[in-house]
Amino acid sequence: MTDTPQVGDVMKDTTTNRVGKVMGFTGPYVQLRPLGGGIEWDARPERLTPTSPAEALSAGMAEANSRSWQGVSVATNSGLPAAVQNPRTTKEVSAPSAECALAKRPGYEDLHGDCRETRDVFLPGSAGILLTPRCDCECHIAECQ
Known part of the structure; x- marks a missing residue:
């Protein structure tokens, strides 16, 4: 990746194939949080790629589905x-x-x-x-x- 991600950007970590929202920076790492919330993880900036709207939507739906399977209902x-x-x-x-x-x-x-x-x-x-x-x-x- 050539551009430095900004806080709030939605990025894909190519190492783990996870999509997350950029929450901050710690040393050489970018901190990402799953789109639906959850525990942040660290990723190397060179391993991040911007997501397409379809990828962001898919990741958001996967998070929502994961919550519903765990017993969190959504009215x-x-x-x-x-x-x-x-x-x-x-x-x-x-x-x-x-x-x-x-x-x-x-x-x-x-x-x-x-x-x-x-x-x-x-x-x-x-x-x-x-x-x-x-x-x-x-x-x-x-x-x-």
């Missing part, structure tokens, strides 16, 4: 679970984007402006299946109201 016009329930308070505990999480550290405050997860992204042609949830950071609440 029509509802998103995939973007947050977990806290059993003690029964309130949703959400996660900010990688940029907003890093922006909470001293010296990185300006990264809030780089967050691309300012709206929910639904799987194209689906009945409301959420592909990427909106960042729930406080800095985006005013933008959505």
Whole structure:
């Protein structure tokens, strides 16, 4: 690959044949997360290729199918679970984007402006299946109201 991937790009790791969203960079590695969420993995930048819309859609559907096989139900016009329930308070505990999480550290405050997860992204042609949830950071609440 000749171009450096950017945070938020959807890339295919040719070493593992997995498709993921670029979440950040650690040393010589690019950190990727499965499109439907999950555990990040490290990949070498030279082993990444851009995905076609069809590949991204296929990977998103595979993630959604994997969740349904594991017992996570998806109702029509509802998103995939973007947050977990806290059993003690029964309130949703959400996660900010990688940029907003890093922006909470001293010296990185300006990264809030780089967050691309300012709206929910639904799987194209689906009945409301959420592909990427909106960042729930406080800095985006005013933008959505």
